[in-house]
Amino acid sequence: MNAPIRDWAEVREIRRAADETWWVELDSPAIAGRARPGQFVMVGLGVEQVAAPFLPRPFSVGLAGPDRTVGLLLREFGAGTRRLARLRDGDRVLLLGPLGQAFSVSSDRPVVCIAGGVGLAPFLFLAAEQRKLGRQVRLLYGERTADRVFSSELIEELTGVAPIIYTEDGSAGHQGLVLAGIRPEEEPALLACGPTPMLQAVARLAIEHGLPLQVSVEEHMGCGIGTCQGCVVRSASGEWIKSCTEGPVFDARELSWPT
Amino acid sequence: MNAPIRDWAEVREIRRAADETWWVELDSPAIAGRARPGQFVMVGLGVEQVAAPFLPRPFSVGLAGPDRTVGLLLREFGAGTRRLARLRDGDRVLLLGPLGQAFSVSSDRPVVCIAGGVGLAPFLFLAAEQRKLGRQVRLLYGERTADRVFSSELIEELTGVAPIIYTEDGSAGHQGLVLAGIRPEEEPALLACGPTPMLQAVARLAIEHGLPLQVSVEEHMGCGIGTCQGCVVRSASGEWIKSCTEGPVFDARELSWPT
């Protein structure tokens, strides 16, 4: 495994992408050059200050490539992300990454990405890469309402893939949960990232239909690199395992799912 | 006594005035309209954040007038002032003021202001007012070195008074301590603001020569309005008295001076 890189990165651009949602491009060629879709970075402001985010916050790499910036899809949630959303071009953040396990995508079958909310982030990166390799990607993307939807033009611009959008109230795209977009009979491999209830539903469906599924989980983190044991999820065998190093992407069969 | 005003004020302008020293103009007509030279404001960033300055910091009103901004002369000292120095035009700060006792200047005799470092701030305001009333002001202003000196052009522009500058190393103005500028035999009333050792020296001199002296003292503050008892200085009779309400400007005879 490669050691993570610590890098003070400049905000090259931060732009509003939807309600309380921002697209952030950070100048970090070293991390961008190494990151794989599904990996994440810890984003902090350094030890000089103690206001939230005092601890760095984990974010999926939303786009990256050699010599490129690291793109993040940032949604305001609590005090830490609210402050990060107030960053301006030219500000600097302290990055640690790339961290964790990436999605593994085999070349012989197309993938279906199931994104809930900012769970979209890793799939932007993944879709862009797959498209560059000329492969098919089906991207299902769900939000609660239209004002939360990351612009589908921007998604196409960034990835070359047109998302299939679901909103709970039907205010954009199809009405309903993103789950409705899954065609269990004909899907090859599923990848999912989003809120835990969504992951649970997808996992149930995958198990039921015997479909391979990789999920990216979210747990509170301390260090991001495996030392603090803060970020555990329950493994299929009932152990607490670290989502920062053994995840955040897991084969759904490695984890225990409530029944 | 008028109640202090609480006001979220916009930074209209912040510009570098000398090494680690900034001139800040805040939009606060209500406070500007009431402030008198020698009074101060508490400058904070509100309860939403906890990084320094978590507690508001006291600053002398450096310039003000009806319908005008509140001007502050801000020097980076510790973490709190460093962060305030990073404010940008359009940012907002939470002001509480005007607070404390002003200098009292009688019309019948010209004043001599003795400023050490950012102790200059209240005298900018005072000099500007006195000049507007057509009165004479002698402004002695000392700094350690030239790069700390608040531009004498800017002082003249703001106040109409040309300062007499002293630097310890002689790199600007006269060489020596600002004390050297006092002419005990011929001075009328002295006003002094600056570091405690300077105030002590001026007080010794004033006592020796029987000159009237008002000093503006600096003590750590909690509330700025007289509730916490945090800001005490020793009175001539040995009591601890509050510098935020009974000061910061005191008649030197009210205080106890080490001998």
Place this chain on the structure above:
Amino acid sequence: MADLTQRLFGTQWQSPVLLASGTCGYGEEYAELIPLDEIGGIVTKAVSLEPRSGNPPHRVSETPGGMINAIGLQNVGLAAFIREKLPWLRDNLVRARVLINVVGHTEDEFEAVVAGLDGEDGFLGFEINVSCPNVKDGTLFGTDPAGLAGLVATLRRATARPLVVKLTPNVPDIGLYARICEENGADGLSTINTFPGMLIDVGKRRPVIGNVSGGVSGPAILPMGVYLTWRARQSSSLPILGIGGIRSSDDALQYILAGASLVQIGTALFVDPEVAVAVHRGVEAYCTESETPLRELVGGVQIPDRD
């Protein structure tokens, strides 16, 4: 409309928000900044039998996420308090409640202050400060079970007014002290006072605080205060006033859900006096949205089953 009223200590409370002792003087200074008579009330600066001159400066300084203070309980003393401060409280706080924070070096001194005030008008009851880390003996009663029991029993005999004991966080098990207060006749508990702390000016190699050490308050201690409130609640059925680091309604609700009926705001007042009203309004909005009267939220945190 949200119902924020509670009946506690034999009286009606219109709001759960009080200003904490030592951070609001005797009320007057905040009168024009905070609509005092619209909040729950105030707890006065400590009153001792004799005037106290307090500690040398610096008395306050910022710490990471909070502040440290060592005022040394400077106050005008009982007689001057009754003469100069109490009348203003009586005349100006009608719907808001006043608790008088009381300190003493000895049990007798505590008793003399309580007895001396008992017959006066203008306040509801007492908050007994056995937890000040900034004076010698300040936490003596607060950390000694037998001493605390004796003190509370004595004061109980001295007054029929509400008697709230302000506990120190500086003990292995606050529950023990909560029970002692309850068993000896206290009516309520305040959790918590400050944590002893020290700052050193490394340039001068001297303590920043004139008193060498002081008490740490502010947001930094919020999680400790919530925890100790919850622990006190587990061990006693007395109403609790939750204190420590509150600067938002979310913070206040943490204390309330942990078991506090009322909350006190201290340090945050220095940052923004309007925080008292903002916390009140935020709690009100929470009650409205969740269609729950405040009193039903008290202690309402759901503790998951442990396996």
Place this chain on the structure above:
Amino acid sequence: MADLTQRLFGTQWQSPVLLASGTCGYGEEYAELIPLDEIGGIVTKAVSLEPRSGNPPHRVSETPGGMINAIGLQNVGLAAFIREKLPWLRDNLVRARVLINVVGHTEDEFEAVVAGLDGEDGFLGFEINVSCPNVKDGTLFGTDPAGLAGLVATLRRATARPLVVKLTPNVPDIGLYARICEENGADGLSTINTFPGMLIDVGKRRPVIGNVSGGVSGPAILPMGVYLTWRARQSSSLPILGIGGIRSSDDALQYILAGASLVQIGTALFVDPEVAVAVHRGVEAYCTESETPLRELVGGVQIPDRD
């Protein structure tokens, strides 16, 4: 050139900066981010006799100016530690020193871990953790004078290696516990472990932390840690490892001036791993500028005469 070396616990220390237990695993994860062999050393995650699975999530969360954790001492247990972790420490930390943090439910368990490790290579000594607030009985020994005395005496018999006791801040007088450690044969003290705390998700009305409560660390506790280090120093002549909220050389120097010979950095490593080296360099610069060897700074705070 500044002299940062000290002779302590029978060995030479090249730097006063260690990484604190539980925040640096068993060293390996930080090996490529921090030049571990150039700092003072590391204190391992707690080792218990049997593996422990730890607490349910959430295990960590941010608090104002700090964080809360309730890991529950999840660790691989003594046997696996010796097999899987110790060899790496032995091979990679040559000039840096390793202390093994030890926990147990009972005196016997502590003793078994110490005895089981005593004959192994790859570490200097033990840090005895009697102060973990996140497991039942975690602070049992740390708050019970008789229990602590017995434990330290027993462990003293079990090993000739340096025995450092990590104290809890959660007592009225840490000096008492410092003296007990000294009298029963400990070689050093670590001050301090975390403060018990709790966070409540007011939306869900549930504790944020799976274990309900946890330990608060980070800058928020800096002034408490400096104070308790100073207090421990007043009461005992044992070398002290100062811990709590350190994120700059200024913070570290406060501990050193208060009486710590060495310091440990925990939470701040999560914010920026480079802080360990930055603190070392900053202390070095301070010694250079003041032309004072580090060892002469220890406990060097000047306490003004009180009147």
